[in-house]
Amino acid sequence: MAPIIQLDRVSKQYDEQYAVKNLSLSIEKGEIFGLLGPNGAGKTTTILMMLGLSEPTSGKVRVCGIDSLRQPIEVKKRVGYLPDNLGFYQHMTGRENLIYTAELNQIPRKEALERANYLLEKVNLTDAADKKTGKYSRGMKQRLGLADVLMKNPEVIILDEPTLGIDPEGVRELLALIKSLSEEEKITVLLSSHHLHQVQQICDRVGIFVKGELLAEGTIESLAKQLFQQDSFITRVKAHPVDGKLLEKLEQLDPVSKVEETADGIDVYSSANIASLISRIIVEHGAALHQISNENYGLDEIYHRYFEGRDEHESR
Numbered sequence: 001m002a003p004i005i006q007l008d009r010v011s012k013q014y015d016e017q018y019a020v021k022n023l024s025l026s027i028e029k030g031e032i033f034g035l036l037g038p039n040g041a042g043k044t045t046t047i048l049m050m051l052g053l054s055e056p057t058s059g060k061v062r063v064c065g066i067d068s069l070r071q072p073i074e075v076k077k078r079v080g081y082l083p084d085n086l087g088f089y090q091h092m093t094g095r096e097n098l099i100y101t102a103e104l105n106q107i108p109r110k111e112a113l114e115r116a117n118y119l120l121e122k123v124n125l126t127d128a129a130d131k132k133t134g135k136y137s138r139g140m141k142q143r144l145g146l147a148d149v150l151m152k153n154p155e156v157i158i159l160d161e162p163t164l165g166i167d168p169e170g171v172r173e174l175l176a177l178i179k180s181l182s183e184e185e186k187i188t189v190l191l192s193s194h195h196l197h198q199v200q201q202i203c204d205r206v207g208i209f210v211k212g213e214l215l216a217e218g219t220i221e222s223l224a225k226q227l228f229q230q231d232s233f234i235t236r237v238k239a240h241p242v243d244g245k246l247l248e249k250l251e252q253l254d255p256v257s258k259v260e261e262t263a264d265g266i267d268v269y270s271s272a273n274i275a276s277l278i279s280r281i282i283v284e285h286g287a288a289l290h291q292i293s294n295e296n297y298g299l300d301e302i303y304h305r306y307f308e309g310r311d312e313h314e315s316r
């Protein structure tokens, strides 16, 4: 099956500057894809081109098999977009706002009402459905925003910083909701965010954008593998006593790139999983082994490793 979102060598120039440069990206149906990058990296420009709201200088954008530039209205019917600065009619209730969106999308009234009630329930706003949205909290507005983009039964939803300004509990609920909606309704989700741990919690794949270019994309595990080839495994050992001889023995192992003494043991960085070999060496050395575990790199480390490398490169 063709990807639901496909960008082929897309660039966007404003004057001489590239906002997006030579971007190729495919997103499959049902995926949750995280678009990451600092301010000005080109995330919003990319989203606007997907929606057909901004014209690429070169390249092709297809969403749901439709050319976003040639048939933006067809794309808009299938894609729900939740911008970071969403607004509702404050004097109208949550339910009235959803019905209004349905009218704009030519959804018959009876169907609109049923869908609005179903979605209000889904986003946990049934009790506040008849309250004016001017009285909603930020988190309630974001949840209503999610219901709003879902009114037209979209195949794809694009969410720009959906958790901005929400408290941690609200964030957890909203992310869980996005995940369950994607699973239950087979909706493809494109999520733009600065919050790495939130992205890591729900995204199947991520793309890292810097200055208009996609530096890397893939699952968190595959990015970690690419970036940390020499030390893609971290074995965290709690053992006592740790002496210089033991550290030396571990350092001499072929797959090991680095050994670090910690407060209660040793961290071993290696290119292969050698946890059982490490435990044997520790025990043979006469130390007490309290715990041994494999740690994974998180998105935080991946993201920072990219920027470390970049800074070095740029300062040369």
Ligand SMILES: Nc1ncnc2c1ncn2[C@@H]1O[C@H](COP(=O)(O)OP(=O)(O)OP(=O)(O)O)[C@@H](O)[C@H]1O
Pocket: 014, 018, 019, 037, 038, 039, 040, 041, 042, 043, 044, 045, 046
């Ligand atoms: N209409 C415009 N005219 C000129 N330059 C623009 C325009 N829109 C965006 N840019 C420039 O393009 C680059 C990418 O901007 P974009 O808004 O896509 O970044 P972003 O990754 O979405 O950032 P943020 O996280 O701050 O929303 C920036 O340098 C920005 O100044």
